[in-house]
Amino acid sequence: MGSHPNSGPTAPHEPLESMSLEPLMTRDYERDPALVYERLRRIHGPVAPVDLLGVPVWLVLGYEESLEVLRDDPAWPKGLENWRAREEGRLPEDWPLAPSLDVNHVLIQGGEGYRGLRTAWDAALRPFQDPRRAQARQLRARIARDADELITLLSQGGGTGWADLSAQFSRPLPLMVASHLLGFPGSQHDDALMDMWRVLDAGPDAGPALDRLLAALAELGALKMKEPGDDFPSYLLAAHPGLGVEELSRELMMLLGMTSDHVGILISNTVVEVISGDASTRASLSAGMIRETMNRVVMQKPPLINFVPRFPVADTRLGHYTIAAGDPVWVSVGAAHADPAFSDNVCPASTISTRAHLAWGAGPRQCPARELATTTAAIGVSRLFERLSGLELSLPLDQLPWRSSPFMRGLRSLPVRYTLADPPTTPPTAAPPLPAAPPSLGPAPDPDGTERPRSSLWRYLAGLVRGR
Ligand code: HEM
Structure with missing residues (x-):
């Protein structure tokens, strides 16, 4: 192990790559990353050197130190070209995180190319996030309908029954939202959604699914270049006409992944919070306090727990170590939120929780899609609690199965027992009329009255239905 805080804040220490490091991704981490973070904090202070699946990195555990890194983008830029070990060919060829970082989309990039991309992202998301725009209103109605x-x-099995709300609701809902944003023509979206599902599951067919998905997104991008529509890819291209098909498909992949995985986690975590909270948590939903509930949820359980790396431009003191220029630095928001410097100042009894948390990032690179993500989750959770009068966990809270990756933490499944509200309510009447479009999942009667074939996502979800 390298030098630690007890060596004194100014003590010199050996370079990151010569330290003997403890692995981050252990069974303990899978079970409860908070325990691992606390141990590292005790040993190293606010910044710890760790082994991330065979690669040495710095993990920022302190709240103040995280803010310092996130806010000062010129001093701590992203961009894999800034990674010294990578430039010197010292990363293992089969490093499991290489494929997700090498995609090099807007979240990973630094430098000049990044700035144009970020501006284009902001412009392309605006129509869907600005509540005054027709696209945003239509999307909200669409989300409620989905x-x-x-x-x-999921309740086809009867008025009461069991369901896995993760597989049957939290995950497919944002996938369907992403598919609307992407503006897939015809039934192409259906195969892409199933492939995204396989990629998220990271099972044996994830590799071929990813290849098919990237090909489908490239095809979609090429189509939008020829025939722009009222959708995210067309707005992105309008704001960044220089984007090639390959670059565009990487950005679309990013949208699909962020939406389905992270928003899905947010929905599941919010449902758990409401079910397991006191009566006032559920009452707060009807009082329109759902966003407040979600703010608490992302503070306590941030979906993105560790951010992709940044690299200091100069040797910089952070915590008890000197981070050499070009060393990889991973901000751990999961750890920063547990830092007493932050957590001791958050008053849990207060009705309004703090917005000073880092779940959406901080500084110039914070999440541009926060409104979209919270709106999707808020509508989904509200519809769920309106349509289901009874909802309880079918496992004790401390036995819910969590999965942790180097980037995110969410529930593997969310087993519940539900009771349908009687009589079922309809979606909010204030929703504007939708343009004629088939339901995302089910059959739409053709003009001759016959039903179209069910989508493969529908068939998959129907296979999961469990009744009484
Ligand atoms: C609950 C859902 C989400 C959470 C918790 C979340 C969180 C975050 C965080 C923490 C960052 C900053 C990461 C960093 O500083 O390294 C970020 C960046 C980003 N997010 Fe989100 N996000 C969510 C959903 C989405 C969705 C749905 C989209 C796309 C539609 C999206 C698009 C982006 C983009 C493009 C960036 C990169 C911004 C930049 O580097 O300038 N996010 N997100």
């Missing part, structure tokens, strides 16, 4: 469709499907 949520209702999923609830109807």
